[in-house]
Amino acid sequence: MGEITSSEENYLKSLYHLQLREEEVGIKSLSLSLDVKMPTANSMIKKLADKGLVLYQSYKPIRLTKKGIKAASLIIRKHRLTEMYLVEKMGFSWDEVHEVAEQIEHVKSPKFFDKMDELLNFPSFDPHGSPIPKKDGTIASLEGFILSMGKKGKMYKIISLLQSDKAFLNYLDSKGIKLYSKIEVLEVISYEELIKVKVNDFELTISDKVSSKLFVQEI
Amino acid sequence: MGEITSSEENYLKSLYHLQLREEEVGIKSLSLSLDVKMPTANSMIKKLADKGLVLYQSYKPIRLTKKGIKAASLIIRKHRLTEMYLVEKMGFSWDEVHEVAEQIEHVKSPKFFDKMDELLNFPSFDPHGSPIPKKDGTIASLEGFILSMGKKGKMYKIISLLQSDKAFLNYLDSKGIKLYSKIEVLEVISYEELIKVKVNDFELTISDKVSSKLFVQEI
DNA sequence: ATATATAGTTAGTTTAGTCTAACAAAATAA
DNA sequence: TTATTTTGTTAGACTAAACTAACTATATAT
Numbered sequence: 112m113g114e115i116t117s118s119e120e121n122y123l124k125s126l127y128h129l130q131l132r133e134e135e136v137g138i139k140s141l142s143l144s145l146d147v148k149m150p151t152a153n154s155m156i157k158k159l160a161d162k163g164l165v166l167y168q169s170y171k172p173i174r175l176t177k178k179g180i181k182a183a184s185l186i187i188r189k190h191r192l193t194e195m196y197l198v199e200k201m202g203f204s205w206d207e208v209h210e211v212a213e214q215i216e217h218v219k220s221p222k223f224f225d226k227m228d229e230l231l232n233f234p235s236f237d238p239h240g241s242p243i244p245k246k247d248g249t250i251a252s253l254e255g256f257i258l259s260m261g262k263k264g265k266m267y268k269i270i271s272l273l274q275s276d277k278a279f280l281n282y283l284d285s286k287g288i289k290l291y292s293k294i295e296v297l298e299v300i301s302y303e304e305l306i307k308v309k310v311n312d313f314e315l316t317i318s319d320k321v322s323s324k325l326f327v328q329e330i
Numbered sequence: 331m332g333e334i335t336s337s338e339e340n341y342l343k344s345l346y347h348l349q350l351r352e353e354e355v356g357i358k359s360l361s362l363s364l365d366v367k368m369p370t371a372n373s374m375i376k377k378l379a380d381k382g383l384v385l386y387q388s389y390k391p392i393r394l395t396k397k398g399i400k401a402a403s404l405i406i407r408k409h410r411l412t413e414m415y416l417v418e419k420m421g422f423s424w425d426e427v428h429e430v431a432e433q434i435e436h437v438k439s440p441k442f443f444d445k446m447d448e449l450l451n452f453p454s455f456d457p458h459g460s461p462i463p464k465k466d467g468t469i470a471s472l473e474g475f476i477l478s479m480g481k482k483g484k485m486y487k488i489i490s491l492l493q494s495d496k497a498f499l500n501y502l503d504s505k506g507i508k509l510y511s512k513i514e515v516l517e518v519i520s521y522e523e524l525i526k527v528k529v530n531d532f533e534l535t536i537s538d539k540v541s542s543k544l545f546v547q548e549i
Numbered sequence: 550a551t552a553t554a555t556a557g558t559t560a561g562t563t564t565a566g567t568c569t570a571a572c573a574a575a576a577t578a579a
Numbered sequence: 580t581t582a583t584t585t586t587g588t589t590a591g592a593c594t595a596a597a598c599t600a601a602c603t604a605t606a607t608a609t
Contacts, residue, residue, distance in 0.1 A: 148599080211442050214437045214438065218430065369567090373566085377565095388574090389586085557605090561600090563596100564596090564597080568593070
C-alpha cells in the first residue's frame with residue numbers, strides 16, 4: 112500500500128524543491144529537473160496522485176498534498192543527514208557527498224538514519240547550510256535573502272548554498288568562499304546582473320548565476 | 331558494458347556462498363537462496379554467462395569464472411565492511427546489521443567503502459568472524475572446522491559464525507554464546523546429531539542445526 | 550485574432566526482473 | 580528397466596520505469 116519506491120522518492124524530492132522556487136510546477140520543469148522525458152513524468156505524476164501524494168488535474172499545475180510534503184521532507188531529511196554524516200564522520204569533502212547521498216537516502220531503515228542523527232547530535236543544518244527536516248517532517252526556515260539582492264556597502268554572512276553540484280562548490284572553493292563566510296557588497300551593477308564583493312580581503316565580481324545561489328543574512 | 335546491476339550482484343554473492351558449501355551449484359539451490367523461482371534464476375544465469383561472470387551449459391552445474399569470483403568477492407567485501415562499520419561505528423548490534431548491509435552494499439561509490447575500511451583500520455574479519463575480502467578480491471582463509479565435528483573432552487574457540495540471520499544470532503545471545511567464546515565438548519551423541527557442551531560454565535545440548543554453523547579452532 | 554511556439558497527453562514500445570504453466574531432461578527408486 | 584520424482588527449460592505474461600512518435604491544449608506574439 113503505502114510503499115514508496117526509490118523512483119517515486121526522487122519525484123517527490125524534486126517536486127518539493129521546485130515548489131520552493133516556482134509559483135507553479137509543471138510537467139516540463141519536473142521532467143527537466145529529473146532528466147526524464149515529459150511522458151515519463153506525466154505518468155509518474157498520475158501514479159503519485161493515485162497514492163494521494165500529489166494533487167493533479169490535466170493541464171493544471173502539480174501540487175504536493177500534505178502527505179506528499181511530509182513524505183518529501185522525510186526523504187530530504189535522509190539526504191541531508193547523510194551528507195552531514197559523510198562530511199562530519201567519514202571525512203568526505205562537501206563537494207563529494209551529493210552523489211553518494213542520492214543513493215544512500217533510499218535505504219529502508221529508519222534506525223540507520225536515526226543513528227546518524229544521534230551521532231551528529233541532531234543537527235539542524237547540513238554542510239551546505241540547508242535545514243535538515245525533523246522526524247515529524249517540520250523544517251526550520253531560514254531568515255535571509257539571496258546575495259544578488261544585497262545593497263552596496265552592507266556586510267553579509269552566507270547562511271546557505273542554494274545549489275550543491277560539484278562545479279558550483281569547486282568554484283566557491285577556488286575563491287575561498289565557504290558556508291558562513293562574511294561578504295561585503297562593494298558595488299551592484301544591476302544592468303549586467305553583476306555584483307562586486309569583498310571576501311577574505313579579496314575583491315571579486317560575481318555574476319547573478321552565483322550570487323543568486325548564495326543565501327545571506329545581514330550582519 | 332561492465333556495469334553490474336544490484337540484482338546481478340545478489341546472484342553473484344549467492345553463487346559465491348553456495349560454491350563454498352556445495353560441490354555442484356544448480357538452478358534449484360540458487361533460486362532457493364535468493365527466494366526467486368527457477369525460471370527467473372535460469373534467465374539471470376544466462377545473462378551472467380553472457381557477461382563472462384559465470385560458466386554455464388544447460389543442465390550442467392553453474393560455476394563462477396575468475397572474473398565472477400572477483401566481482402562476488404568485492405560485493406562481499408562491501409557487505410562485510412558495512413556490517414563491521416554499523417556495529418563498530420554506529421552502535422548497531424550484530425543481529426540488526428544484515429538487512430541494512432544488504433541495501434548499502436549496492437551503493438556505487440568505491441570511496442565510500444574505502445573510507446569505512448580506513449576508519450575501521452582495515453579489518454580482516456567482520457562481526458560474525460567472516461573474513462573481509464581485500465580490494466584485490468583476495469580473502470583470508472580460516473583454519474578450523476565446524477563444532478559438530480568436535481571431539482569429546484577438547485576445548486575450542488568459536489572463530490566464525492557460518493550463518494547470520496536474526497533467529498540464529500538471537501539464539502546464541504540467549505545462551506551467552508559469542509564470537510570467540512570458548513566451548514568445551516562434553517559428549518558427542520552422534521546418532522541424534524547432538525552435542526553436549528560447556529560454555530561460560532553452563533552445560534547445554536545443541537543440535538546439529540546449530541553446531542554445524544559454529545566454526546571453531548582447537549585451543 | 551490568428552498563427553506559432555510551448556507544454557501536456559496518449560498510445561505504443563522497450564528493458565529488467567519477476568512470474569506461471571507446460572514441458573523436457575536427469576536422477577532416483579521400484 | 581521402467582516409473583516416478585526432482586530439476587531444469589521454454590514460452591508467454593506482468594509490472595515499473597523509462598522511451599519515441601503523434602497529437603492536443605494552452606500561452607504568446609505578431
